[in-house]
Amino acid sequence: MPDVDDPGPDRHAVGMPRALWNGAISFGLVNIPVKLFPAVSSKTVRFNQIDRVTGTRVRMKRVAEGDDGEREVPHTEIVKGYEVSPGSWVTIESAELEALDPKASRSVDISAFVDLDQIDPVFFANAYQVAPAPGAAKAYMLLVEAMEEANKVGIARFVMRSKQYLAAIRPKDGRLLMSTMYYADEIVEPVLPEYHELDGVEVTDKEREMAAQLIANLATDFEAEEHTDTYREKVLELIDEKAAGRTIVRADTPEETSVVDLMAALEASVAEAKAARAESRKSA
């Protein structure tokens, strides 16, 4: 799987979502072909960057350091580099990484089944829907039912985009859901001086009682739908207002450029070409 991240404008897939990963869940002798789909989609309001002066879009350009900045580096020419010492890299192709453990990159290996409440939420990273691949429905359903019966969560490893993940697979509403997890050594517990203040603090029974009462007053069942992103709603309102009133920036079509600007741009470009020509003649 190519490890490229290109958040272009036409990134919003239409219709069926695309599987992020194809492979199989395996444990013991069982092998269940599955596909992974994102289980969440973050809804942050996305802004484009606009040049205040021209009112047109700011374009990011991938250029190679030390190059003249004219040449955009195509995705196909981008290779992973690991900095072994300042200014010196070893480059690694995706295929080389995949070759390290070809089996791991195609299977989710469940090594243990544990109780869900033994896993602290701090370990959970991203959530994925696990869908059965064609022909795997029965084996998939069997696993779901067996896990529901045992009330256990499968702990697995798999490789996606050249990273090995620890993951928890659990049944939910008759389907499998997988959460990638952080490794224990990725959880940080820094020694914070702020915590020293806590040493020797004493709380009276009365205070403890009051706090408990306060909590009891707010105690309720967790209803996910009740919690919405109120900040995003305000941002969208602001955008609607501005769009309805006056559009403050122009579209980024070249046609918008005025005749005078275009003439000047052409003149500059021709001058540049002339200079390059003179230069090459001198050196020829």
Place this chain on the structure above:
Amino acid sequence: MTVDGRVIRLRNLEKVLYPEAHFTKGEVVAYYAKVADVMLPHLAGRPLTMHRFPDGVEAGSFFEKNIPAHAPDWIDSVRLGRTTHAVLGERAGIVWAATMAALELHVPMGTAAAPDVPTSVVFDLDPGPGVDVVGCARLALDIRALLEHVGLECWAKTSGSKGMQVYLPLNSDVTYDDTTPFAHGVAKLLEKQQPDFVTSVMARNQRHGKVFVDWSQNTTHKTTVCVYSLRPRARPTVSTPLTWEEVAAAVGAGDAERLSFEAGDVLDRVEQLGDLFGPVLTTEQALPEFGA
């Protein structure tokens, strides 16, 4: 065969030059004889380069810049540097070239009389992998818009192969010293405006998904395929002049088929539309004068 009083020897007319389309040498000669009326003004008086395919488009070919020793004595020639080019001056010359399986006829922007004076600026739009002739057409419209902004009119033709060419007729007092940097400047500006879609450099590895604006044909020793010339593709496609309405319609429809014409289509078009490229020979324009 006699063309305008010139006797031309015909041989192997049944030889198939385009196997997939079963298009014979006889048909090639017939096409050129018929299209010669409108093609001649675009070739006449210019140093000719012939691209010959003696055994058809699927076999070997060679560029013949020097006039063949056996050329009839009524074919003129001009010496440019170390090369003595044929110079055609009448319809019979085109037929003569066709009988030698010179499927492609190329000429420079300059003439035999004034090799350093280009009569047009040409932008050769060459699609990289992942782009087709419709992409070239879109860019041709951009070039037209850009030139229109600076008060210049231009004309478009298909290359007959994968791309297109835009001609900016000058027919005025200029030299390549004026037109080369102008063409290069336009190409660089287009590249700057649409860096993801346009490149002004020849390097193959920079052309994926882009159209290469080849500005370098605006020089004495380079040639461009002549309008109405056949091309050595699977079918007998022709470098065909277009109206801007056709270019825009093809872009609107995203339909590459609308920009591909074979010999028969072209003869029909000439009958109905005349020589759409005629104005390229007569329109007098001056390049914009930029500051000092």
